[in-house]
Amino acid sequence: MGTMIEAHDLSKVFRTAKRRPGLLGNIRSIVDPEVRHLSAVQDLSLHIERGEMIGLVGPNGAGKSTTVKMLTGILVPSSGSVQVAGLIPVKQRRELAARIGVVFGQRTQLWWDLPLIDSLQLLRHLYRIPEQRHRENLQTLRTMLDLDEFIDTPMRQLSLGQRMRGDLAAALLHEPELLYLDEPTIGLDVVAKTRIREFLLTLNAKQGTTVLITTHDMDDIETLCPRMVIIDHGRKLYDGMVESIRERFGGERTLVAVLDAAEIAIIAALHKDPHGQPQLPDIPTGVHVTQWDSPRLSLSFGRDSIPAHELVAWLGARYRLRDVTFLEPEIEDIIRRIYEEGLLLQDAELML
Numbered sequence: 001m002g003t004m005i006e007a008h009d010l011s012k013v014f015r016t017a018k019r020r021p022g023l024l025g026n027i028r029s030i031v032d033p034e035v036r037h038l039s040a041v042q043d044l045s046l047h048i049e050r051g052e053m054i055g056l057v058g059p060n061g062a063g064k065s066t067t068v069k070m071l072t073g074i075l076v077p078s079s080g081s082v083q084v085a086g087l088i089p090v091k092q093r094r095e096l097a098a099r100i101g102v103v104f105g106q107r108t109q110l111w112w113d114l115p116l117i118d119s120l121q122l123l124r125h126l127y128r129i130p131e132q133r134h135r136e137n138l139q140t141l142r143t144m145l146d147l148d149e150f151i152d153t154p155m156r157q158l159s160l161g162q163r164m165r166g167d168l169a170a171a172l173l174h175e176p177e178l179l180y181l182d183e184p185t186i187g188l189d190v191v192a193k194t195r196i197r198e199f200l201l202t203l204n205a206k207q208g209t210t211v212l213i214t215t216h217d218m219d220d221i222e223t224l225c226p227r228m229v230i231i232d233h234g235r236k237l238y239d240g241m242v243e244s245i246r247e248r249f250g251g252e253r254t255l256v257a258v259l260d261a262a263e264i265a266i267i268a269a270l271h272k273d274p275h276g277q278p279q280l281p282d283i284p285t286g287v288h289v290t291q292w293d294s295p296r297l298s299l300s301f302g303r304d305s306i307p308a309h310e311l312v313a314w315l316g317a318r319y320r321l322r323d324v325t326f327l328e329p330e331i332e333d334i335i336r337r338i339y340e341e342g343l344l345l346q347d348a349e350l351m352l
């Protein structure tokens with residue numbers, strides 16, 4: 001494998017001039033500017049292995065773009081160190097550019113008035129790709145992204161989904177080791193989103209391309225990224241597996257059991273809690289019936305109180321169990337809780 005990105009205590013402080021109100025204030029601001037410091041990224045450490053697909057998540061203004069700009073060498077960090085593919089981005093920006101690809105979902109990198117194929121041909125010279133390699137890569141990408149139906153159309157006439165496919169091809173023609181994607185599925189319909197996600201999964205699996213995605217779409221994260229980094233106010237709140245986040249911050253789990261209606265009616269008549277609500281007798285500690293909608297019962301249980309399979313076995317041993325399903329909390333809701341409750345990385349690390 002090997003390391004693709006290694007950042008230590010990376011910080012970026014922007015200096016902005018603050019305007020004073022009124023005409024006199026305006027004049028004073030020009031002569032004697034009041035400088036404000038904004039910490040966009042603070043002490044961010046990051047280790048990404050080659051071949052990983054990792055999501056960078058955070059609310060607007062969290063510092064995601066600033067981080068990516070430091071990783072590509074566009075912005076000089078205020079402090080800390082960073083290496084990408086063994087290179088120092090700001091010092092070796094040109095070498096790095098030959099080894100990474102960048103796609104912004106909100107704007108195309110390609111020539112607006114040119115047919116897509118012309119842009120893809122021009123990029124051969126820009127990246128100095130040998131002709132034979134360019135021809136082979138172009139053919140592979142044409143097939144994988146199904147570009148032929150619109151490859152002769154100018155970019156300005158393409159749909160958003162087609163444009164994204166064109167942009168991806170352009171970013172991958174020189175076979176980068178690392179691909180940065182900024183909101184790759186923004187504004188796309190479900191079919192186009194699925195297509196882009198499937199392409200990225202294939203690219204990662206077949207070519208081992210490392211992919212770093214910034215997105216607000218939690219479906220992107222759940223489908224593509226085993227690992228995610230959450231940042232807020234420039235600080236890392238969480239760095240770990242997407243699946244673990246449910247276990248640590250997901251609260252109670254819910255099991256929905258479908259039982260036998262006649263059997264359930266008898267239990268409901270015989271067993272009531274102090275509030276007169278029907279109850280399952282001898283229910284394991286930590287398990288609660290949250291909804292009694294015969295023959296369907298919802299049981300909530302703490303992740304630490306009983307393993308899911310034991311709860312299913314307990315039900316199966318006592319009742320005629322017709323069906324079970326588990327309802328997992330949405331990652332999106334969990335992340336909202338993490339922002340709102342300001343849960344800290346130290347907490348998150350306890351469960352990693």
Ligand SMILES: Nc1ncnc2c1ncn2[C@@H]1O[C@H](COP(=O)(O)OP(=O)(O)OP(=O)(O)O)[C@@H](O)[C@H]1O
Pocket residue numbers: 014015016038039040058059060061062063064065066067
């Ligand atoms: N060139 C700049 N000069 C001054 N402040 C900046 C500059 N670029 C970004 N900022 C500020 O730094 C903070 C982080 O911005 P950044 O663009 O990195 O956030 P983001 O997580 O990418 O947000 P979004 O999801 O909205 O794209 C914000 O408060 C932003 O206003």
